[in-house]
Every structure is written in C-alpha cells, then in structure tokens.
Amino acid sequence: MEIAKKITFLFAILSAIIISLLSGFVWYFSNEFAFEDFYKRLEARVNITAQIKTSTSKSILEKVRNQYLERLPDEKEYILERDHKQTNNPQISTPLPSSFYEKINEGKMARYRKENHFYAGKYFGNKEQGYIVIISANDPFGFRELKDLQKILIAGFFLSILLSFIVGWKFSNYMLNPLRNIIKSVKKIKAENLHLRLDVKGGGDEMSILSQTFNNMLNRLETAFETQNNFISNASHELRTPLTIISGEVELALRHVDDKKSQELALNKIKDEAERLEHILTSLLGLAQSGFNGKNQPWEEVRMDELLWDIKAAVNQVHTESIIEIDFSKLPPDEELLTLKANKNLIKLAITNIVSNACKYSNYKPVLITIENKLNMLSITVKDQGIGIPQDDVQHIFEPFYRASNTSEFKGYGVGLPLSLNIIRLHRGSIAISSQEKIGTEIKVLLPTKQDFLKF
Numbered sequence: 001m002e003i004a005k006k007i008t009f010l011f012a013i014l015s016a017i018i019i020s021l022l023s024g025f026v027w028y029f030s031n032e033f034a035f036e037d038f039y040k041r042l043e044a045r046v047n048i049t050a051q052i053k054t055s056t057s058k059s060i061l062e063k064v065r066n067q068y069l070e071r072l073p074d075e076k077e078y079i080l081e082r083d084h085k086q087t088n089n090p091q092i093s094t095p096l097p098s099s100f101y102e103k104i105n106e107g108k109m110a111r112y113r114k115e116n117h118f119y120a121g122k123y124f125g126n127k128e129q130g131y132i133v134i135i136s137a138n139d140p141f142g143f144r145e146l147k148d149l150q151k152i153l154i155a156g157f158f159l160s161i162l163l164s165f166i167v168g169w170k171f172s173n174y175m176l177n178p179l180r181n182i183i184k185s186v187k188k189i190k191a192e193n194l195h196l197r198l199d200v201k202g203g204g205d206e207m208s209i210l211s212q213t214f215n216n217m218l219n220r221l222e223t224a225f226e227t228q229n230n231f232i233s234n235a236s237h238e239l240r241t242p243l244t245i246i247s248g249e250v251e252l253a254l255r256h257v258d259d260k261k262s263q264e265l266a267l268n269k270i271k272d273e274a275e276r277l278e279h280i281l282t283s284l285l286g287l288a289q290s291g292f293n294g295k296n297q298p299w300e301e302v303r304m305d306e307l308l309w310d311i312k313a314a315v316n317q318v319h320t321e322s323i324i325e326i327d328f329s330k331l332p333p334d335e336e337l338l339t340l341k342a343n344k345n346l347i348k349l350a351i352t353n354i355v356s357n358a359c360k361y362s363n364y365k366p367v368l369i370t371i372e373n374k375l376n377m378l379s380i381t382v383k384d385q386g387i388g389i390p391q392d393d394v395q396h397i398f399e400p401f402y403r404a405s406n407t408s409e410f411k412g413y414g415v416g417l418p419l420s421l422n423i424i425r426l427h428r429g430s431i432a433i434s435s436q437e438k439i440g441t442e443i444k445v446l447l448p449t450k451q452d453f454l455k456f
Contacts, residue, residue, distance in 0.1 A: 007175075009168075012165050015160060015161065016157075016160075019156075027153060030146065039111055042136075045120075046120050049077055049079070050124045053124075053133070054124075072137035074138040075135065075136070076137070078133070079134075096112055100112045104121050105123060109122045110122065116138050118137055121133060178201075182210060182211060185199070194225055195222065197215045198214050200212050219425050223426065249270050300343075301341060305371060307347070308380075318359075323367065325367070327369065328371065330371070339450045340450060341450045342427050346423045353419060354416075361407065362387075362440070365384065365386065367383070368381075369382055373449070377447065377449070379445070380447070385439070386440055387438060388440055389433075389441055399414075427447055428448050429447035432446075
C-alpha cells in the first residue's frame with residue numbers, strides 16, 4: 001500500500017476514534033443534564049403543592065398555580081399523609097423504588113426517572129408528623145431533543161469520517177509531494193548525467209536533508225566515475241609516452257654499442273623517463289585513491305589555522321625562495337569555527353598542491369593565504385601574482401593531466417589540481433578559481449566546519 005493511502009487511513013481512524021470519544025462525552029453529559037430543568041420544574045410544583053396544602057387561602061394559590069404554571073404533560077400529584085414514626089417507607093400504587101423514599105425520609109428532595117416518566121418528591125413537616133408530596137410528569141420535548149442530538153451526532157460522525165478521508169488524502173499528498181519530486185529527479189539521473197543534482201530548498205526539514213544526502217552521494221559517485229574513467233584514459237595516454245621514449249632510447253643505445261657517449265646520453269634519458277613514469281604512476285594512484293568513500297581512512301578534528309603553518313613549512317622546503325604570507329586577521333573568535341572533520345593527510349595534500357602551484361607560477365612574488373569563516377563554511381583563499389591562466393584554459397584546469405598553454409617552461413604533470421578537487425569534494429567542500437593572464441590567480445576553497453559536516 002502506498003504511504004499516502006496509509007497516512008489517509010491512519011488519519012481517518014484517529015479522527016474516528018477522537019470523534020467517537022467526543023460524541024460519547026457529549027451524549028453522556030447531555031443525557032445526564034438534559035432533564036435538569038424539567039426536574040426543577042417538578043420540584044417547584046412540589047413546593048407549591050405543599051404550600052397550598054398548608055395555606056389558609058388555598059383557592060388563591062390554586063388560581064396562581066393554574067395561571068402562571070403551565071401544566072406539564074401527564075402531570076400528577078400525590079400527597080401522602082403519614083406518621084413519620086410509624087412508617088419509614090409508605091407504599092403507594094406508584095412503582096417507586098425504596099431509595100426514593102429513603103431520600104425523602106432524610107428531608108431531601110428526591111428524584112426518580114423511569115423511561116420518559118419523571119418523579120420528584122419531598123417530606124414536609126416535623127419529626128413527629130408530616131406528609132409527602134410527589135409530583136410526576138412526562139418530558140416528551142426533552143426526549144425529542146435527545147433524539148435529535150443523537151441523529152446529529154451520528155450524521156456528524158459519518159460526515160467527519162468522510163471529511164477526514166478527503167483532508168487526509170489531500171494532506172498526505174501535499175506532504176509527500178516533495179518526496180515524489182525527489183523520486184522523479186533521482187530516476188532521471190543515470191551514469192551519463194551524474195552531474196545532475198536534486199533541488200535543495202531551505203528550511204532544514206527532513207526532505208531538505210534527504211535531498212542534501214542524495215546530492216552528497218551523487219558527488220561521491222560522480223567523483224568515483226570520473227576517477228575511474230580518467231584513470232583508464234589518462235593512464236593509457238600518459239604511460240605510453242615515456243614507455244615509447246624509453247623503447248626508442250634502448251634501440252638507439254643498441255645501435256651505438258661502441259659509442260659510450262651515446263650510451264650515456266641514452267641511459268640518462270631512460271633514467272629521466274623512468275622517474276617521470278614513476279611520478280605519473282604515483283600521481284595516478286593518488287588520483288584514483290582520492291575518489292574513495294572515506295570509510296577506510298582516519299577522520300579526525302583538524303584545526304585549519306594550525307594546518308596552514310605546516311603547509312607553509314612544507315612548501316618552503318621545495319620552493320625555498322618563495323614568499324608565503326598567511327592573513328589571520330579575519331579569524332573568528334570561536335575555535336570551533338576553524339575546526340574541520342577531515343582526513344588530515346588528504347586535506348593537507350589538497351591545500352599543499354594549490355599553494356605549491358601558486359609558488360611555482362608566481363616567479364618568487366608573494367603568495368597570500370587568507371582564512372576566514374563565512375556562514376559556517378571555512379574559506380581558504382590562495383592568491384598569487386604569477387603568470388595567470390588564459391581564459392580558454394580555465395574551464396579545463398581541473399581535468400587530469402591538462403596543463404595551461406603558458407606553462408610549457410614549468411615542470412609539471414597536470415595532476416595536482418584535479419587531485420585537490422577530488423579531495424575537497426570528498427570533504428563535502430567546493431573549489432572556485434578566477435584568473436587573469438599575466439596578473440595572477442585566485443583559488444578559493446570552501447569546506448564545512450565540524451558542526452555542519454556532522455549534519456550531513
């Protein structure tokens with residue numbers, strides 16, 4: 001059964017239970033108190049009848065009663081003379097229970113109802129001698145009102161159930177509509193269009209969290225697919241070049257067996273290409289590993305401001321003449337806003353690649369690193385004053401082994417930035433680049449802080 005139908009039936013059942021209980025309470029209290037006014041009218045007649053009996057002007061009181069008191073349906077009165085000492089339970093033809101007379105003997109107004117016939121009675125006199133006045137009558141109007149109330153409650157019950165079905169169906173469809181949209185969107189996503197993402201609406205409700213969770217999963221899937229495809233295509237292309245050169249140098253050396261100088265040049269060339277091949281294999285392995293799901297690697301709390309000092313020291317060991325400046329002026333006062341939930345080695349590698357590229361292409365001009373917290377996202381900006389990137393190359397700069405057209409004079413393999421991108425995606429972050437040729441490049445990395453990371 002569909003969830004919408006389950007919700008509708010559950011909504012209707014709960015409504016039926018609530019309405020039944022409410023109707024039961026209404027019926028019970030109405031049945032208990034609907035005849036209260038009628039009993040009071042009977043009691044008033046009991047008192048008036050007693051006054052008439054003891055009054056010297058009986059005719060006047062009788063006239064007042066007939067003029068101002070409407071006679072009740074089937075109204076009858078009983079006046080029982082009795083000696084209170086002699087009889088505690090006088091018997092009359094009226095079928096009244098002994099409890100009725102017991103209450104009368106206590107000096108209280110007694111009430112009794114049998115079907116549609118009502119009785120009220122009271123003892124008048126002293127302990128020595130007195131009399132009992134009992135008035136009986138029917139109340140067809142009260143019973144008619146109860147019957148009407150019963151019909152209204154029954155009709156209201158079934159009408160409410162019908163309305164609860166309609167409202168429940170509308171409500172369940174309204175609440176599940178975002179889920180249906182998610183299902184439709186997910187069905188459209190296939191291996192060839194993994195770049196598609198679900199719309200995430202604000203509010204932080206369960207549907208938004210579900211959409212964000214799907215998007216995070218799609219990010220990992222896309223990274224894994226790209227890594228696999230890039231590894232296969234790039235490995236075949238990049239490995240073929242040094243192997244071809246090595247093969248050619250070996251043939252050349254074999255042709256000049258007696259020429260030591262030619263052999264030495266060939267061996268040096270083979271050595272260089274072997275080192276290049278080793279570096280390519282290492283880069284490809286790192287690129288492939290950066291697309292994993294993160295479960296097999298240690299995740300820990302990392303203070304980004306402290307990590308930047310380690311990155312600066314590591315890059316300065318390679319680029320000894322480079323000037324790296326770190327701007328801490330925008331640091332938030334709360335250290336929790338500087339803490340990441342991350343794989344320390346991987347995130348260090350990602351930022352190191354970016355800073356190292358900035359130093360390599362800046363011709364020893366200062367490289368500025370700025371760290372700040374924006375909307376619970378940690379922002380790390382690396383800005384250089386180097387050669388920049390041509391506009392036509394910017395869109396391809398994160399493709400594995402792609403190198404900008406103005407970097408031929410610099411040693412590199414085009415793996416650093418793609419590797420950084422994969423690692424940052426793995427940490428549910430993003431990376432953006434802006435560059436102008438001969439002016440410089442700015443790369444901004446956004447990473448969720450520990451609190452936001454744990455929400456995903």
